[in-house]
Amino acid sequence: MAQQHLDPTDPAAGDATGDALAGYLRARATEFLRALRLHRESGAGAGNGSEETVDAARALRRSARRISGSLHTFRPLLDADWSEAIRPELAWLSGTLAMEHACAARLERLLLALHRLSGAPVLPAQSTGAGPRHAVAGAERASLTVGAAKAGALLDRQLTLARTRAHSTALQALGSSRFHAVADGIAVLASEVPLVPAAAGTGLRPLAAAAGERLDDAVTALPLVTAGHPYNAEALIHGLSPDPSPHPQDAPWHQVRLLLRLHRYAREVLHGGGPPDVRLLGAGRALDRHRDASEAATAAAQAARTPRIAPATAYALGVLHADQRHEVEAARFAFQQSWQQQTVGTP
Amino acid sequence: MAQQHLDPTDPAAGDATGDALAGYLRARATEFLRALRLHRESGAGAGNGSEETVDAARALRRSARRISGSLHTFRPLLDADWSEAIRPELAWLSGTLAMEHACAARLERLLLALHRLSGAPVLPAQSTGAGPRHAVAGAERASLTVGAAKAGALLDRQLTLARTRAHSTALQALGSSRFHAVADGIAVLASEVPLVPAAAGTGLRPLAAAAGERLDDAVTALPLVTAGHPYNAEALIHGLSPDPSPHPQDAPWHQVRLLLRLHRYAREVLHGGGPPDVRLLGAGRALDRHRDASEAATAAAQAARTPRIAPATAYALGVLHADQRHEVEAARFAFQQSWQQQTVGTP
Numbered sequence: 001m002a003q004q005h006l007d008p009t010d011p012a013a014g015d016a017t018g019d020a021l022a023g024y025l026r027a028r029a030t031e032f033l034r035a036l037r038l039h040r041e042s043g044a045g046a047g048n049g050s051e052e053t054v055d056a057a058r059a060l061r062r063s064a065r066r067i068s069g070s071l072h073t074f075r076p077l078l079d080a081d082w083s084e085a086i087r088p089e090l091a092w093l094s095g096t097l098a099m100e101h102a103c104a105a106r107l108e109r110l111l112l113a114l115h116r117l118s119g120a121p122v123l124p125a126q127s128t129g130a131g132p133r134h135a136v137a138g139a140e141r142a143s144l145t146v147g148a149a150k151a152g153a154l155l156d157r158q159l160t161l162a163r164t165r166a167h168s169t170a171l172q173a174l175g176s177s178r179f180h181a182v183a184d185g186i187a188v189l190a191s192e193v194p195l196v197p198a199a200a201g202t203g204l205r206p207l208a209a210a211a212g213e214r215l216d217d218a219v220t221a222l223p224l225v226t227a228g229h230p231y232n233a234e235a236l237i238h239g240l241s242p243d244p245s246p247h248p249q250d251a252p253w254h255q256v257r258l259l260l261r262l263h264r265y266a267r268e269v270l271h272g273g274g275p276p277d278v279r280l281l282g283a284g285r286a287l288d289r290h291r292d293a294s295e296a297a298t299a300a301a302q303a304a305r306t307p308r309i310a311p312a313t314a315y316a317l318g319v320l321h322a323d324q325r326h327e328v329e330a331a332r333f334a335f336q337q338s339w340q341q342q343t344v345g346t347p
Numbered sequence: 348m349a350q351q352h353l354d355p356t357d358p359a360a361g362d363a364t365g366d367a368l369a370g371y372l373r374a375r376a377t378e379f380l381r382a383l384r385l386h387r388e389s390g391a392g393a394g395n396g397s398e399e400t401v402d403a404a405r406a407l408r409r410s411a412r413r414i415s416g417s418l419h420t421f422r423p424l425l426d427a428d429w430s431e432a433i434r435p436e437l438a439w440l441s442g443t444l445a446m447e448h449a450c451a452a453r454l455e456r457l458l459l460a461l462h463r464l465s466g467a468p469v470l471p472a473q474s475t476g477a478g479p480r481h482a483v484a485g486a487e488r489a490s491l492t493v494g495a496a497k498a499g500a501l502l503d504r505q506l507t508l509a510r511t512r513a514h515s516t517a518l519q520a521l522g523s524s525r526f527h528a529v530a531d532g533i534a535v536l537a538s539e540v541p542l543v544p545a546a547a548g549t550g551l552r553p554l555a556a557a558a559g560e561r562l563d564d565a566v567t568a569l570p571l572v573t574a575g576h577p578y579n580a581e582a583l584i585h586g587l588s589p590d591p592s593p594h595p596q597d598a599p600w601h602q603v604r605l606l607l608r609l610h611r612y613a614r615e616v617l618h619g620g621g622p623p624d625v626r627l628l629g630a631g632r633a634l635d636r637h638r639d640a641s642e643a644a645t646a647a648a649q650a651a652r653t654p655r656i657a658p659a660t661a662y663a664l665g666v667l668h669a670d671q672r673h674e675v676e677a678a679r680f681a682f683q684q685s686w687q688q689q690t691v692g693t694p
Binding site: 114116117119144147233236238239240309310311316318320322323327330 | 669
């Protein structure tokens with residue numbers, strides 16, 4: 001199945017060797033350095049959360065993920081010491097940079113859900129120039145219950161605090177000597193990729209196919225038959241479990257999300273700048289939604305454990321938690337549908 | 348479409364006249380009187396909730412609904428004064444008798460859901476001889492959170508109280524002169540059905556078809572396209588609405604449930620003791636589940652408005668409410684699926 005993903009009829013894919021990998025890594029490294037320059041010029045150090053800073057941070061994460069993923073998939077073609085030293089550093093960097101955005105996105109998701117669950121029409125943020133926080137502030141006047149409004153305010157407080165902390169952590173990270181070592185490593189990569197001597201003539205396909213197979217194996221282990229039955233009520237099965245940790249049932253899906261990403265990057269290395277596989281993108285979006293809903297559900301459950309909240313607030317958070325777990329289930333169904341389509345659609 | 352439901356190839360259906368209606372009503376009236384005798388003999392008056400009493404009450408409701416429904420569908424064939432006098436009385440009777448059972452079923456549904464949401468394995472009541480209340484009592488020791496356990500206890504208290512009240516009301520009703528007048532009317536029906544003079548030779552099909560058309564019209568007005576998209580998130584759209592009344596979006600579905608029942612009874616009159624249409628049964632079961640989940644969701648929301656409950660209890664009730672609204676959505680999907688099958692499957 002992995003070989004089908006790689007499209008054996010594509011001549012470029014069959015011919016790609018270590019040279020193609022080197023070209024890909026150089027291009028991503030150049031993107032990384034450009035994003036880093038933009039990030040500094042946008043005044044990120046001054047705590048400025050402008051659109052330019054956000055875009056630059058996204059571009060940094062994007063290239064860091066692709067470099068790290070390619071180093072992993074094509075490991076045997078690269079200098080082992082160098083590659084094994086820089087990979088965890090890139091993971092640390094993209095993880096640290098992702099936190100602030102994740103907090104903001106989680107808050108937005110939860111406030112929009114509170115709004116939707118209150119039956120209030122959701123005003124698109126673009127048309128009013130206001131984000132969901134403003135939309136919910138309007139709804140408080142219009143139709144939010146006391147509980148929903150208080151739950152929104154509590155989540156706003158907690159996630160804004162988490163976001164501020166993540167912002168400081170990211171700034172500290174970007175100013176650290178640890179980060180400068182990563183940036184130096186990427187600067188080297190932009191000019192000279194440390195391939196092993198035999199790599200230039202070695203085909204990339206077997207390693208890319210192995211990444212596809214790891215993905216297929218992980219997907220095969222998912223409960224896809226259940227996920228394909230709408231309203232299977234699996235995702236909420238621990239909705240009131242005394243265990244406060246994230247749902248263990250979500251872990252294999254998160255793992256597939258990462259393997260799908262690695263597979264997608266490997267395709268990029270082989271196929272160059274060709275159009276992305278829309279079906280893989282659909283499956284990936286479903287798993288992003290799965291992850292986001294899973295984390296939002298956890299945030300709602302955690303907020304409900306805040307001491308001395310009103311019962312109406314706790315009730316709204318319970319509805320919200322269940323709603324997000326419902327979203328988790330919907331995302332699994334969506335993944336099953338696009339994955340099904342993928343294997344049926346490929347000859 | 349209604350004519351398709353009636354199966355025009357069935358010769359018995361085409362020939363059925365007022366005589367068939369009279370036979371059907373006499374048989375239901377006889378069942379009603381037998382159930383009434385069983386109910387009295389089972390010691391229902393002493394507050395006895397034995398299996399015999401429950402079965403007898405169910406049989407009473409069952410025949411009362413069928414008589415009432417047939418009087419409605421085939422109204423022009425029956426003495427108008429008599430029929431218009433007894434129909435609201437039958438509706439009062441079956442409504443009153445249904446309350447106790449509904450409270451018990453609602454409590455069972457909610458306690459099982461709390462159990463399921465706590466990730467505790469649900470022991471089938473049959474194998475242990477214990478009902479869900481006992482199963483949940485066991486789970487309190489095993490794995491229910493404090494919130495889930497308290498929510499269960501609160502629902503148990505409130506719905507058991509409602510059930511006890513419904514039981515008293517039903518007993519009072521069965522001892523009332525109002526009831527004795529109904530029973531006398533049914534006793535007359537068991538021997539002599541008050542048909543209008545022309546009824547004996549009049550075909551039943553046009554009136555039965557009209558019942559089928561009323562059903563079709565009501566189904567057509569349902570948002571079936573939305574319901575057919577899994578995870579459309581419609582049912583929870585007022586999950587946190589400040590309006591505490593039952594969801595207005597449920598009403599058209601409840602209405603279809605009643606019209607489907609009338610259609611089913613009309614088929615019984617025409618087709619006699621033939622096998623029931625399994626697809627109609629499936630659609631009816633989906634709508635029963637819709638009604639039950641809708642009412643259970645309302646009960647959870649109402650329990651959450653109890654003054655001075657703990658936040659953990661309110662949180663569990665919020666999760667439970669959302670879970671039952673999720674069930675409402677699942678039931679609409681199931682109805683859409685069986686209805687689709689029905690219209691596609693019929694030539």
